[in-house]
Amino acid sequence: MIKITKEKLDLQDYFYIGYLYLIILGIVSDAIFYGIFGVSYLNYTTILDALISPLSLLANNWVLSFFLIFMFGLMYLYFTRWMPKLYKYLRVKKWYQKIYNIKKWDKRYEKLEDKKNLIPGLMILFFLLFVSMRTGMGLGMKHKYQTKEISPNYTLVFKNNEKLDVRKIGQNSAYFFYFIPGETEITATPISDNLKQIKRLKKKKK
Secondary structure, three states, X not given: OHHHHHHHHHHHHHHHHHHHHHHHHHHHHHHHHHHOOOOOHHHOOOHHHHHHHHHHHXXXXXXXXXXXXXXXXXXXXXXXXXXXHHHHHHOOOHHHHHHOOHHHHXXXXXXXXXXXXXXXXXXXXXXXXXXXXXXXXXXXXXXXXXXXXXXXXXXXXXXXXXXXXXXXXXXXXXXXXXXXXXXXXXXXXXXXXXXXEEEEOOOOOO
């Protein structure tokens, strides 16, 4: 009975760690992304939005998903295969022993080979990689909209049947974020209170 309870607690701990990890990842990455456009995103989001945001972004952007999975795979191979082999090769070199404390680094690599700290380390690296990607997306999008004319990609139909062509920046469960062509500030519109329909515009053939 004691062992079963312990296993359940361990699984529960992993669940909560994953839950908190996704929430923090969603809050930080979205706050930075929208902050680039001057929007205080924390005023417009909920815990559920933060939890779903990273998963939604990856599910809707296969190029980004592939890149992150590829980079994550490279990091895993680097820390589990390539780096230990490189260290074993270098540690016997006299010039390397003069630069580094071999005993100290031996202990670090023993821990790495035990893989006790591997998962937390990879989680931190994935966090930094994801946030960096989100920041790059925001900066690239802002630069594009500052240097080129904004072309609408969605039509918003309001409850009074008024229609507005806009450029979508993002969306969560409660708000739709967009640029109105000709304006430089983002507009955040409550979905349930104001919008009847959100229609995607067909891309114009060049």
